[in-house]
Amino acid sequence: MAYSSEYPPFYVTADLVILSVRADELHALLVRRGGEPYAGRLALPGGFVEIDENLEDAAYRELGEEAGVGRDDVILEQLAAYGDPGRDPRFRVVTVAWLALGANLPEPTAGSDAAEARWVPVAEALGPAAKAALAFDHDRILADGVERARAKLEDTGYAAALCGETFTVADLHAVYEAVWGVELDRANFHRKVTGVPGFLTPTGEVREGARGRPARVYRGDPRATLSPPILRADR
Amino acid sequence: MAYSSEYPPFYVTADLVILSVRADELHALLVRRGGEPYAGRLALPGGFVEIDENLEDAAYRELGEEAGVGRDDVILEQLAAYGDPGRDPRFRVVTVAWLALGANLPEPTAGSDAAEARWVPVAEALGPAAKAALAFDHDRILADGVERARAKLEDTGYAAALCGETFTVADLHAVYEAVWGVELDRANFHRKVTGVPGFLTPTGEVREGARGRPARVYRGDPRATLSPPILRADR
DNA sequence: GCAAAAGTGTTCGAGTTACACCCATGC
């Protein structure tokens, strides 16, 4: 096997940008690193890919082990590969990063593998202190993940994954505002999302109990394509 | 180093989806494999990433070695990582695939490293016979690359990279039609692309010599963002 | 009744489409 001597081995990891909306604010799940390197720093959940394991399966496995999140609780999509020499001081590691979006994800203490894990508002995690606060190149990966999520809300039903199983238009509206950080006209938003074919299916129920007129309850399809897209105000 | 024994090594490669418009048709550069596995089959140009080398630098290096294409001749962007166990029967290989778009790229025989290389129309390379004709999972990678390119023409100036250094609106129009495989109204296209701020800068020259009224010559910026985007007819 | 939240109507204007038309060149 000529390559074995000629070409050096790499380690491959799967790292996860796990995003969820909590208290009307977009949060990322980060873990506190126990060991070196970057001991004590926050990092993306992740770990080594096994030799006979799919890249996607590795991401799902880490999702369960590090975050206690099941396959059906999120939608998962590949973000990119990051592999600068020296990004891990120990040896050459190429990480394949994944974006996971979910709703009502568990508080990380339960079933978590990592030393400590917590939900951090992305506004904080991406702030000017992020570069110093996050391990490896995870600040860049997180930024890429958040940007991907924002872009995906424009032309897919991904926002449904950030709501519960069922939700109202107001819930969906809050998700869009939280992820994009902009205000969207309530009335136009309502018409828009209810008008996109295949995105929202009414359950027939209404959500009562709160003040005001009861809202119709929908089920969403994260895999749906929104055409025409919902546009962010800026850009 | 605990990981060394615990986690097995991977090989990492950089594979390239190199696209160019030739004779009003989108083509991909493919190489004929000399050795096993998949000897004699067509494959994407690519090769092993070196231990101290950037992933992006590896892509540029392979671009030069396998296709004779320089850094400034294309725009390059990462596509995705592909790493199913068994995608290479020899050992575990994760490939990071890249999309490269260029114009007037060289005929592959000159300076090429591969046994044989040729430009293949993507319509042919993605056809029903592609799965059997291409090595590894390169049919899927190529399909993803072409789809990425098509999507990028909508909201970026990438099409400029598929024209020469300078070009006319008609040249650009031909590129869009070739890549998308649809007909676009000539008049509306003209207004659209000349109206997007920052995309086209007139050189002041006109292209004469052909029949008909001389066309104004422009320079394009592939990195420009097209807002609002140019929409494909379908979808 | 009143506040609050859900949902609808209406107007305006920007952008797209379809297609007619004019412009500048080679022969």
Add this chain to the structure above:
DNA sequence: GCATGGGTGTAACTCGAACACTTTTGC
């Protein structure tokens, strides 16, 4: 002149932005 391709005009239409308005509940 006439064919050829470059470029502009224009009217109908679609869609999103803004915001006024109606509906349905809890208290």
